[in-house]
Amino acid sequence: MGRSAIILPIVVIVLVAILSSIFVVDEREKALVLQFGQIRDVKENPGLGFKVPLIQEVVRYDDRILSIDTSPLEVTPLDDRRLVVDAFARYRIEDVVRFRQAVGVGGVRSAETRLEQILNAMTREILGSVTSDDILSADRAALMERIRSGASRESENLGLEIVDVRLKRTDLPEQNLEATFARMRAEREREAADEIARGKEAATRIRAQADRTKVELVSEAEKNANITRGEADARRNAVYADAFGKDREFFEFYRSLSAYEKALAGSNSSMVMSPDSEFFKYLKSEHGGRPSSGEVGQ
Incomplete structure (x- = not known):
């Protein structure tokens, strides 16, 4: 027991x-x-x-791949157009011994604090060497790869491997948004004014061409009308001449009637002329201008 x-x-x-x-x-x-x-x-x-x-x-x-989100960071590209950048990175502990020696008892939290500083510094350096158009373009994978490569070199002392770096957000600072929008509006208004000016220029050119075409058409029509009118007058004169040749007395009688009609038209109802004028010879004669047998005897 x-x-x-x-x-x-x-x-x-x-x-x-x-x-x-x-x-x-x-x-x-x-x-x-x-x-x-x-x-x-x-x-x-x-x-x-x-x-x-x-x-x-x-x-x-x-030992898995971990992720870290960096705080929003303001960068200044080559064209001095400030941007607010928000990024995240994926990393893993590659060398656990070096990691322990670098961060001590702080562990992952301490490592992420130092890693964020490395990412921010590398982001400022890389994005500060290009223009804002390069940063805002859809094809910015090369910039993210440069940030990842630079951060990987800096984080080797921490025993970390940077797997990937991504830019989540690239925006203008709040205080610059209104000025940027005003500049964009002014640019669009200038483009609209240019388009309106080009439209007016084209309209003036088309209108001038139309006016010239109108003048040419009217001139051509008047020319053709004058030609037609001349041909008609010629035919009329030919008819008159033919009628005059067939019956000279009738032709003279017709012409006299036309002259009476024009002379006495409208308000021209009074005329002062010699009674012996040839103008009234058809009015004085009972036989259409030919003297009668009695008149001949007299």
Whole structure:
């Protein structure tokens, strides 16, 4: 009974010591065995590990790809058009020993603080070497790759590998938005004025061409009308001449009637002429201008 009371506690202590000396490393982790703050062993592969109970401790770090969002950052490109940039990065702990030596007990939080400083500095440097149009364009993958490459070199001392860097947002500062919109409006108004001026110029050119075409058409029509009128007058004169040749007395009678009609038209109802004028010879004669046999005797 006495021996059992002594052995049992010893067995329990041994079991506890054995269990406390064994630890399991997950496939998503890397582990360091520390003794009084000094690294004694590194476990990067999943499986069982051993440590000295009470003297050594195990510190675990995530071996997966992690992400960090940087705070909005104001940058000044080459054209002095300030932009607010918001980025994020994906990284992983590549060298767990160097990582521990760099950040100590601060762990991932301390590493992300320093990593954000590196990303901000590299973002300012890269984006400050190009114009705002390059930053705002859809094809800016080369800029993000340059930021990632530069940040990777700077973060090697932290034992980190930068997997990717992305620019989430590139906007103008709030105080510059109104001025930028006013400049954009002025630019669009100038373009509209240019288009209106070009339209008016084209309209004037078309109107001048139409007026010239009108003058040419009217001139051509008047020429053709004069030609037609001349031909008609010629035919009329030919008809008159033919009629005059067939009956000279009738032609003279017709012409006299036309002259009476024109002379006495409208308000011209009074005329002062000699009674012996040839103008009234058809009015004085009862036989259409030919003297009668009695008149001949007289």
